[in-house]
Amino acid sequence: MINLPILKNEAERLSALYVLEILDTNEEVEFDNIVKLACIIAHSPIGTITFIDEDRIWYKSKMGVTYKETPRNEPKHKEFPFYVAIPIIVYGDLIIGHLSVASYQPLSLTAEQNEGLALLSQQIIALLQMRLPIMNSSIKEFYESILNNIPSDIVVFDSDHKYLFANPGAIKNEEFRKFIIGKDDFEYAAYRNRDPIIALERREQFLEVKKRGKTIGWEESQLDPDGNRLTYLRRMFPVHDEHGEFIMAIGFGIDITDRKLLEEKQSRIMEQLSMQNTQLLDFCNIVSHNLRGPLINMSMLVEFIQETEDIEEQRLLVTKLEPVIENLKNTFNELVESIQIRQNTDIQSDKLLLTVCLQETLDGLHMEIKKARAKIDVNFEEAPSVIYPHKYLSSIFYNLVSNAIKYQSPERQLTLKLASRKEQGNIVVTVQDNGLGIDMLKHKDSIFKIGKIFHRHPDAKGLGLFMTKTQVEAMGGRIWVESIPDQGAKFSVEFVNQNVT
Known part of the structure; x- marks a missing residue:
């Protein structure tokens, strides 16, 4: 808020005002247009051009107010949270009035807006000077001169x-x-x-x-x-x-390009913060659930080691401690990786052959596949490759195939069918098994939640599907599942923006 300045040289100021013969004149479109333009520049609903008489403030032009004049000792600007007054100065230092903008809400002006209002106040001065005989420049040239300098x-x-x-x-x-x-x-x-x-x-x-x-x-x-x-x-x-x-x-x-970009950036930051907060809560929950057991086991084993004096028994207990520590380490690494995925925005994408990446997964699960006597059918002919981060694609294949092995039905031989197809510039890869399946009516809203387990298994942590969904969505894709209990499940992963052949 800017207060009205203290006026000096009162006699000379009033003399200059009266010479201009502006007081109590009719409305003039040139002055009204200046007020409108001032309101537009300041984004304010109220604008006025006022002249300060001996004992009153007279309104030559106004927008957003109705009074024609007010007592000089009772200025109306104190009513508004936001008020800016640009002085109308003649003869160097005589303030005869003001161009003002005001609002019922707090506002702030940029340097460009302040400059625009200052130029409009100069326009008022030029209009006033045109009332004198010595001023004969054309209104058109004057307007153009002012407007050409507004940024x-x-x-x-x-x-x-x-x-x-x-x-x-x-x-x-x-x-x-x-x-x-x-x-x-x-x-x-x-x-x-x-x-x-x-x-x-x-x-x-x-x-x-x-x-x-x-x-x-x-x-x-x-x-x-x-x-x-x-x-x-x-x-x-x-x-x-x-x-x-x-x-x-x-x-x-x-x-307002910079402002829009900043708003978009702020929106992305807020979305990321919201996601990170959710992940933090999930992380805390899974830590308390998945790490409590190994930590208790470690504590008990350490206590037994300390209590026994038998060297052989101590060695035996140490051997039992090693797999617990390894399991704890693997679980912790998986949790950290799941949190970091969405923050890894510069991960490199490459053109990957699906058969090659799948074979790497099958080689890594060779013993499990052999033990399960799994039958695997692969058809990637329609869409043989994708543009994707190798690390993510390998993880997706590993989680989906290992889950199929982990939750196979004891009643039948495990069969896996993997296929790919093109859909409107995207590629969809499906992984279908004939295992235990998932009750979609019961779990449809929590399939991919962290820590969610659908069947009892000693190695189940509830991280695989959560990790897969996180990796897929980090690259703009989506994943969904169709399943019937005891009839298997079909997972579909959509890879977007694929211009590969």
């Missing part, structure tokens, strides 16, 4: 949506600025060889302003010559003559 986009349209004026903020190239005068956006789009969709949208905005007679605002996105997406916040307000007839529209725009 924001400013354009003026006639009643038929033809350009009357465009400042350098709107069109930097002087050749293009000259071309567009007297033409509309469709002609300009054709001249610049641009998509006419923006011209169509701007025509709709103009017609709405003309029809409703009210200011409207919108966001507009477009590509610059380098292909970068730019976003603008635009406003357009109507100008009417003394008879209320629509004569022109003024468009105002500011580049």
